[in-house]
Amino acid sequence: MKFEFYCICKIRRSVSCLKSKVSPSSRSRRNVAKPLPDDARKRERGRKRSHSREASKKKDVRRKKKRSKEEEKLVQVGDTIHRRYDVNRVLGEGSFGHVLQCDDRQTGRIVAVKAIKPLDRDNYRNSSRHEMNVLVKLNDFSKSCKNSYCIEALEFFEWNKLYFIVFPKLGDSVFNFIQNNKYQPFSVGQSTSIVHQLCSAVKYFNKLRLCHTDLKPENILFVDSAYEEIRQDNRKIYRRILDTQIKVIDFGSATFEDEHHSRTIQTRHYRAPEVVLELGWSYPADVWSIGCILYELLTGKCMFMTHDNLEHLAMMERIIGPIPKEMIRQSPKTSLFYKGRLDWNTSSSDDQYVRKHLKPLGQYWFKSFDRQFRLAFDLIREMLVYQPCKRLHIQDAFSHPFLQSVDVQC
Missing domain, CATH: 1.10.510.10 (Transferase(Phosphotransferase) domain 1)
Structure with missing residues (x-):
């Protein structure tokens, strides 16, 4: 009797497992991500999960090595970068690093400074160099154009094992x-x-x-x-x-x-x-x-x-x-x-x-x-x-x- 009960239970488990693996409409029904409602809260959350090619590459780097607390805060409010740029606000943070609002001691202007991840990370270094190369070419070519509608890079420099790009301070996106x-x-x-x-x-x-x-x-x-x-x-x-x-x-x-x-x-x-x-x-x-x-x-x-x-x-x-x-x-x-x-x-x-x-x-x-x-x-x-x-x-x-x-x- 115990043996028969054991066999019946085993057969039921096998059938249940088989059903979970095979669906009669498996060809037409796929496991797709649930669409997000168009209300502001879900929309905002959805945007944060979207990534471009560059962000996807940088995600792989984060998986290989966890970021230290020092890297999380590359530069903080109150710091002075390169003895010239006083940080007074963080404008944005991303996988690339931080964008900081700074006072330029030399010109008295407010600028936006992009601080890019530490130089010992090849992906970030190559990406930042590539962006600098593009910006230099855009700056050179813009001299023959009334308005290129592209952000102008004011300065590039390396400081404290970080790359920095200085831009004019603009408004909201x-x-x-x-x-x-x-x-x-x-x-x-x-x-x-x-x-x-x-x-x-x-x-x-x-x-x-x-x-x-x-x-x-x-x-x-x-x-x-x-x-x-x-x-x-x-x-x-x-x-x-x-x-x-x-x-x-x-x-x-x-x-x-x-x-x-x-x-x-x-x-x-x-x-x-x-x-x-x-x-x-x-x-x-x-x-x-x-x-x-x-x-x-x-x-x-x-x-x-x-x-x-x-x-x-x-x-x-x-x-x-x-x-x-x-x-x-x-x-x-x-x-x-x-x-x-x-x-x-x-x-x-x-x-x-x-x-x-x-x-x-x-x-x-x-x-x-x-x-x-x-x-x-x-x-x-x-x-x-x-x-x-x-x-x-x-x-x-x-x-x-x-x-x-x-x-x-x-």
Whole structure:
């Protein structure tokens, strides 16, 4: 009797284990990251988990060796760097190091100083040298241009086993402004100005045969982020930026045409489909990012709020349409497709989320009576074309009616 009971229990455990390993719909149902709601709290948390190529490389270094307390605080408030820069505030911290607000004893100006990780770490050293090289070339080339819309490096130096880059002190990033404004969108006119400058910057990069590879609202700073408060309906208050002049920052991941092209670039939310599908990339990848940024300026929402390749592509199909067959055939990411189509479960809760929170670009165009708003979404449509060869060229963007009202300054 005991032996029979033992056999029955063993059989039940085996069947249970088998069921857990095999699902009748395992081909169509995948373990994808749960999509984040579009409220500010989840959005903010989602942004912190997104990483560009450079951040991913640095994560591997952190796994090999834990950072000491001294490295966690490279330079502290109250320190004086290089007998010249008095640190009075930490502006930001990241995997690369710290960005510090300092008083320049020599000029009396307030500057932003980027302190990069200790020199005995090869990845950080190579990355910082690369960024310095890019900034030097940008500075030299900018002499022949009225406005490059790129941050200017004032000084480079090594001190106390750290690399430092000194920049002019600018205002808030576009992302921080949206965040502090409770995700209120910018006006169409302000969006036009910001995107025109961003396109001018990318055109400038292309003249140098350079791709930024990490364009996003966090890497676009206002020169002056002063604002006025607008009362709406006698209740709601939002901020209106007074000056939309911008500068593009963070060239740590920028890549020249003749350099090695990493397989993965760009922060997830602004990543082009050719990068997701590992088909190789070039200048059009930056144009895709601009299209995503313009959408965010006009709506206050991130277009592709996801952390999963499959869900990302499903969102693209919802907004833009089916992925071209030739891209599917050429992609080495075969696990994302089944019988020539995206392997996405259209009856899942994930798909319900995608359909609820995202809509085709054409619906924005047809439902708006504002001509400039419609033109903006027409420009987004031309920038968010799957095939890089058919995507709007950055030079042609200035001929689009949405941007023609602004004079090109570069």
